[in-house]
Amino acid sequence: xxxxxxxxxxxxxxxxxxQEELQQFGITGTLxxxxxxAQEPLKPVQEALLHGAIDLAVFEMTALPxxxxxxxxxxxxxxxxxxxxxxxxxxxxxxxxxxxxxxEQATVGISTTIRQAQLNFYRPDVLPCAAPEEISxxxxxxxxGKYDALILAAARLQWLQPxxxxxxxxxxxxxxxxxxxxxxxxxxxxxxDDLPTRRALKQIHQPDVSAVTNVERKVLQLLGHAYQDxxxxxxxxxxxxxxxxxxxxxxxxxxxxxxxxxxxxxGLAEKIxxxxxxx
Numbered sequence: 001x002x003x004x005x006x007x008x009x010x011x012x013x014x015x016x017x018x019q020e021e022l023q024q025f026g027i028t029g030t031l032x033x034x035x036x037x038a039q040e041p042l043k044p045v046q047e048a049l050l051h052g053a054i055d056l057a058v059f060e061m062t063a064l065p066x067x068x069x070x071x072x073x074x075x076x077x078x079x080x081x082x083x084x085x086x087x088x089x090x091x092x093x094x095x096x097x098x099x100x101x102x103x104e105q106a107t108v109g110i111s112t113t114i115r116q117a118q119l120n121f122y123r124p125d126v127l128p129c130a131a132p133e134e135i136s137x138x139x140x141x142x143x144x145g146k147y148d149a150l151i152l153a154a155a156r157l158q159w160l161q162p163x164x165x166x167x168x169x170x171x172x173x174x175x176x177x178x179x180x181x182x183x184x185x186x187x188x189x190x191x192x193d194d195l196p197t198r199r200a201l202k203q204i205h206q207p208d209v210s211a212v213t214n215v216e217r218k219v220l221q222l223l224g225h226a227y228q229d230x231x232x233x234x235x236x237x238x239x240x241x242x243x244x245x246x247x248x249x250x251x252x253x254x255x256x257x258x259x260x261x262x263x264x265x266x267g268l269a270e271k272i273x274x275x276x277x278x279x
Contacts, residue, residue, distance in 0.1 A: 004056065059186070066221035087172060
């Protein structure tokens with residue numbers, strides 16, 4: 001089975017992870033690494049799938065549009081790694097007496113609008129700095145002192161295992177500091193008509209994860225792709241089957257937050273969007 005991979009560090013890790021997952025079911029995966037420009041990292045992989053050059057591709061679900069190009073489908077989603085965001089803090093900026101344990105007027109590397117809005121909601125004195133997408137580049141700048149702290153996805157840190165020795169680590173509760181929709185979830189994309197590959201991937205599909213990420217991504221779909229960096233949604237399902245949702249969005253320059261619970265997922269995404277837009 002030919003596994004298409006982008007050229008960045010996360011894409012390569014996810015492709016190798018896919019190999020290991022498939023091996024559990026006796027399926028051999030061959031990695032085919034594609035050159036993916038920073039501006040359009042999905043396009044070369046999608047074209048390779050559409051033209052039959054690869055059989056499947058894997059992404060962190062946060063990177064995927066809510067509607068796939070005609071001919072492609074999300075066939076399976078994997079187990080969810082920690083959905084939370086993490087705050088990594090340089091020792092000289094650590095202050096245990098303050099919210100988020102950051103010294104006054106600390107500078108923080110941030111890569112999305114929703115992270116910046118939520119950080120400044122709790123700590124308006126903190127100064128955000130633009131951070132690059134690659135974790136290795138973010139950590140290099142943090143160690144060099146370009147900023148005092150850095151916010152990044154816990155899942156990516158757990159997947160890539162970079163060196164964070166000497167840094168203080170604070171887990172940001174996803175019910176309060178809401179992460180991106182489907183953060184920490186790997187997703188496998190195939191050609192719609194490739195039924196053998198789709199059947200094979202069903203063996204690693206996690207329906208319980210899909211049940212909550214469907215709601216999270218539906219919120220983004222309803223608001224529109226323009227909100228991809230300005231929206232956080234986290235949905236959990238308890239042992240009784242009830243759904244509990246936390247959402248935060250930057251709408252018209254203001255941070256809006258909502259918490260909702262109901263017994264089914266039906267209409268939950270629509271209710272989240274309505275509450276965000278009108279409360």
